Amino acid sequence: MRPLVVGTRKSLLALTQTNWVVQRLKAVFPELKVSQEKIVTKGDRILNVTLSKVGGKGLFVKEIEQALLDKRIDFAVHSMKDMPAEMPPGLIIGAVPLREDPRDCLISREGHTLAELPAGAIVGTSSLRRQAQILAERPDLQVKPVRGNLDTRLQKLKAGEFDAIILAAAGLMRMNWKDEVTEALSVNTMLPAVGQGALAIQCREDDQELLQLLVKIHHEETARTVRAERAFLKSFQGGCHLPLAAFAKQVDEQINLTGLVADPNGKKVIKGSITGQNEWELGQQLAEQLIEQGAKQLLAQIQKELVG
Ligand SMILES: NCc1[nH]cc(CCC(=O)O)c1CC(=O)O
Numbered sequence: 001m002r003p004l005v006v007g008t009r010k011s012l013l014a015l016t017q018t019n020w021v022v023q024r025l026k027a028v029f030p031e032l033k034v035s036q037e038k039i040v041t042k043g044d045r046i047l048n049v050t051l052s053k054v055g056g057k058g059l060f061v062k063e064i065e066q067a068l069l070d071k072r073i074d075f076a077v078h079s080m081k082d083m084p085a086e087m088p089p090g091l092i093i094g095a096v097p098l099r100e101d102p103r104d105c106l107i108s109r110e111g112h113t114l115a116e117l118p119a120g121a122i123v124g125t126s127s128l129r130r131q132a133q134i135l136a137e138r139p140d141l142q143v144k145p146v147r148g149n150l151d152t153r154l155q156k157l158k159a160g161e162f163d164a165i166i167l168a169a170a171g172l173m174r175m176n177w178k179d180e181v182t183e184a185l186s187v188n189t190m191l192p193a194v195g196q197g198a199l200a201i202q203c204r205e206d207d208q209e210l211l212q213l214l215v216k217i218h219h220e221e222t223a224r225t226v227r228a229e230r231a232f233l234k235s236f237q238g239g240c241h242l243p244l245a246a247f248a249k250q251v252d253e254q255i256n257l258t259g260l261v262a263d264p265n266g267k268k269v270i271k272g273s274i275t276g277q278n279e280w281e282l283g284q285q286l287a288e289q290l291i292e293q294g295a296k297q298l299l300a301q302i303q304k305e306l307v308g
Pocket residue numbers: 079080081082150166167168169170171195196197198199
């Protein structure tokens with residue numbers, strides 16, 4: 001095998017995820033040589049701006065995809081949830097490793113769970129998906145935006161800017177920060193983002209040599225569940241940063257997919273579930289089910305408010 005170059009963002013989480021994948025490859029192929037190329041993405045350069053105002057998804061992957069197409073790098077490790085529904089021609093997700101904990105976690109300064117937070121407490125999140133579900137459960141709380149990398153957000157919490165923040169369990173686990181977690185929120189209370197907790201290893205679709213290595217760290221059950229979630233996302237042309245959530249699990253050979261579209265203030269939540277075999281059909285059918293309940297109009301209205 002030729003020496004490989006892996007492209008990565010330079011955030012602590014991106015580096016940790018990339019190293020995890022490289023270690024797993026090296027465990028299977030001890031002779032493998034992999035060097036690292038750090039890439040600064042638009043999302044990294046504008047960390048102080050609310051993502052929903054600048055177009056959301058895709059911000060963290062564009063420059064990396066260009067480096068793949070230019071052959072400056074051979075593969076890249078992304079958080080699946082940062083991947084837009086569509087991918088540029090010539091690139092594919094070559095492997096999806098075993099998913100980490102898909103849940104969201106509450107981290108509160110004084111150790112209060114979501115149910116225990118006092119009325120009026122300030123919860124930091126810039127995700128409309130998290131905001132909507134928190135306010136649906138606890139309309140008496142306040143939500144304030146928070147940006148920055150995981151480490152920055154934890155610092156802001158400790159500095160007293162918020163009473164609690166919400167972060168993906170997966171990031172905290174991978175960083176070895178699970179002791180920070182006050183409460184892992186059930187997927188019933190807080191339906192995760194599409195692909196949350198999973199990684200996407202992206203490469204050129206004609207790189208057979210590399211694809212043969214990547215199958216060794218592929219986890220098909222994770223890939224199936226994520227396909228169902230991404231099919232749901234794609235049905236809403238969901239490139240954007242909207243209050244949309246989906247989570248799938250495999251039960252026996254069946255996939256059970258739950259999806260949600262909500263109003264950012266949590267007053268309206270459209271939610272449904274579906275079970276079946278074919279991931280793409282499930283995602284589309286569930287989307288149709290929610291569209292019949294008004295999901296399209298709700299998203300269109302939110303999009304208008306974000307742009308306006
Ligand atoms: N939005 C940024 C982002 N992208 C992936 C993760 C965490 C890891 C994952 O979900 O796979 C995070 C941080 C967070 O949302 O708390």
